Amino acid sequence: MGVFAQKKTVNVSGTIKDSQGNPLIGATVVVRDKPGLGVISDIDGKYKIEIEPFQYLVFSYLGYETQEHLIKDENTTLNITMQESTATALDEITITGTGPQKKVTVTGAITTVDVGTLNTPVSSVSNALAGNVAGVLAMQTSGQPGQNTSEFWIRGISTFGGSSSALILVDGFERSMDELNIEDIESFSVLKDASATAIYGSRGANGVILITTKRGNDGKVEVNAKAEYTWTTRTTTPKFADGMTYASMANEARTTRNQKAVYSDSELMMINEQLDPDIYPNVNWMDLLLKDGAPTYRASVNVKGGGSKARYYLSGSFLDEGGMYNVDRNMKDYDTNANYQRYNYRMNIDMNLTSSTLIQVGIGGALEKTNRSGAVSSDDIWYSAFGYNPV
Template identity: 30%
Template sequence: MDKHLIEKKKFLDYLQIACIARNINRYFLLICISFVIVSKGYSTNHPSSDRQMANSENLRFEQEMLLQQKKQITGSVVDIQGESIIGANIVEVGTTNGTVTDIDGNFSLLVDDDASIRISYIGYLEQVINTGNQTSFNISLIEDTQSLEEVVVVGYGTQRKVNLTGSVAAVSVDEKITSRSLTNVSSGLQGLIPGLQVSQTTSMAGRDGASLMIRGLGTVNNATPLVVVDGMPDVDINRINFADVESISVLKDASSAAVYGSRAANGVILITTRTGKRATKAQINFNASMALERPTRAYEFMSNYPRALTLHQYRAASGTLRDNFIFKDGTIDEWMAMGMIDPLRYPSTDWYDAVFRDGTLQNYTISASGGGEKTNYYISVGMMEKEGIQIHNDYTRYNTRFNLDTELSNAFSVGARFDGNWTEFSFSGYAHGLTNNDTSDSGGGDMQYAISGILPYDPISGRYGGAMAYGEDIQAYNPFAYFNARQPRQTQQQMNGSIYVDWMPFKGFTAHLDYALSYNNYFQKSAHMPTGAAYNFQTGSDLGRHYVAQNANVSDNTTTSYKTQLNGRLNYDVKIGNYHDINAMFVYSEEYWHTRSTNASRNDRLHPT
């Protein structure tokens, strides 16, 4: 027998004996560990049944002692008219123990001895009562008259809450709301106003505004409510600085929004900005916030290319001969071995790492407000900068605002409103981020066609990678090439200004006249950089796919528009007795729109590179 064969047989016999010995040692170790766990988990001296019964009796005794320290209280809650209040909250102070009143206004609650209970209901003043030695209570809640006297902004004017007949919800915007790291007002309305549905489907910088619906979907077409800012309708709510907002009112039903006509069919959102207070010293505020954005939940991307090809083999194993597999065993073995030493030619790319990044959000606002005996003012300047989680997705917004009100005499008041904003917006790839919503695109321009066996980019050769594995589709997608070469840029400027005059010749009568101008300028530039053909780094040859063609067009789009609005209003308000208010209003409004657009494009470039 050959000497080498004899030595090889001895080595294999030795290896088999070593494996058997190692397995015996492993099993013996497991038996020892199991014995230790069992010996520590069970004692030879088991507790007797008498001891178990004693422990049970002790536990029952402790529970009875705790119950003896509590008491059952009952009672009823009514208003000042003696009417039962249904659904009033009764909570033991300092705990989460509570209940609500039933249909007759009655309640029952188990509380600690000498506990205090808090009784509250919307529209009524909250009460705190110490139970002491009592077990029965008759509680009368008093209406919150201050809440009823609050003034709510409605269509072309204001009303006290107590006089409202339509469905109106209002919220005052304070520092707790504006201090949050938010990019726009629409997202900040989430959870603030009942009946307002706020849904956000993307966090793409510059296009992360939420969709708003009042009382659900009212039409299969555009169900967006009308937005009115300081009397100017059709204002983009996402271009307002949240720090400038003082209050927001939502007109939900037809009666409250009827004054705006058919545009208010889906409801109205009224936004009032800050104006400062009279007879106060100048107050300067500076707000700054910074936030970090990172995807928290997503599909895991399989960046192991040999494993992905193996899964393809498993899928094809049913009903297909092994010789007819698209991906051969040799391709998988070679990629698995060479990928550890030559990732340029045998990559396993994690595309999430290639096209995602940590997003940042920065918000800065400085404002000054104050006033004299007959004048009040508010001035602010703000900047918001957001870097999206997708590469090359950036959005910057600059805001300024100036509000002034002054009283010329006892009968005349005048004021002015001015605000402007400037935005710079850039993104890569598709208009909606990573997703290609164009169903007619059969070229595989979506993340589902991205395979890990493609090199994103080689900075030395300046080439974008393509499919290299034997049997792979040459139309496989390189997201980095698409997102890095396509970077449209948009610039937009807006200015809104208005002046008004109020005349009050006698008590209760007001004549109001205002004129407003809104100007908008929009510019978009698109110049996709040709990527050249997808490159095979293994063979050093071009593939058939071009992520951006050599003759990709260059285009510019400019849109300029302005709008003027003239409003006149006569209002008479008189109060008869203590409980009767009569209000009559006449409104005249006219608007004029003008829009001009220019588009230019070229397909063949003079300098394609």
């Protein structure tokens, strides 16, 4: 005699409607964590499904909030009223040259960048574009503090020998992206093709970047503060031959051409043993001129709040990039390193004078202090280091 155990099932049926009482055709009813087990509502919004007890039914429909309901161990009739979603993909807002628009109505090539992807420990917003924004090529040509910003192009270089920089607008005004604090950015959009940039004429031929900054809102005062510490090192440091290797190779170069050696055996010994480093030195110019790395300090604070009549957003930030040159610590009044400091400030105020009149005031800027190593160009130090021999 065989014994069979049959699992108990329950029947669930009902009608799915919207908030106006209209039936929703094709609404999805599935069992949570049971792929493939589900039904859809018919032309009258009705559905019927057989499931095991104590399972969750998930009701979903495009443009409406998803609902989940626990089904117990008895047959039941479950009528569902779906609520419209407050934020859907169809209502997503993107910033264009003529102002905010629904993304579904935009036909041009526009990329809306998640500001969170740009919030990286870099000194400039332009350095965060590479790898985070589709269609944007960025290249950093220098590592010197204050000069380590990236050049970038939208969809490549369109004109050789001419200006290829994109038009950058911050709250509708043209300005440099490198003077902007990352924490102040509310939205970041890249306009790429001709249909999206046509409103800017020839100035937008190389693409347009639209940046809007944060503003105050109704409610309690909100204070945000952030501090970062970064240690920066070089990716590659050239390695040069030491004094003994250099002297031996110099001798070899002369003797193989039937010429007298540059250094005698006693001089080679003096260089190798460093018995008289003043006359026969063995200098590693990279170790003498450069440190292993340098710190970068970054701090920011912002305050926002307001009421129904006026709202405000205030922010300030500080950036301090240290140089990697070894300097004489006894020199207190003159800094021979390559340092960079920047102070950013911003104030955005919105005032409702009347029910139909809104005044917006925005003030922003940056104060920079760049310190060089005393040379006309930082490249002079590198040229000298490459030109000197260790002896």
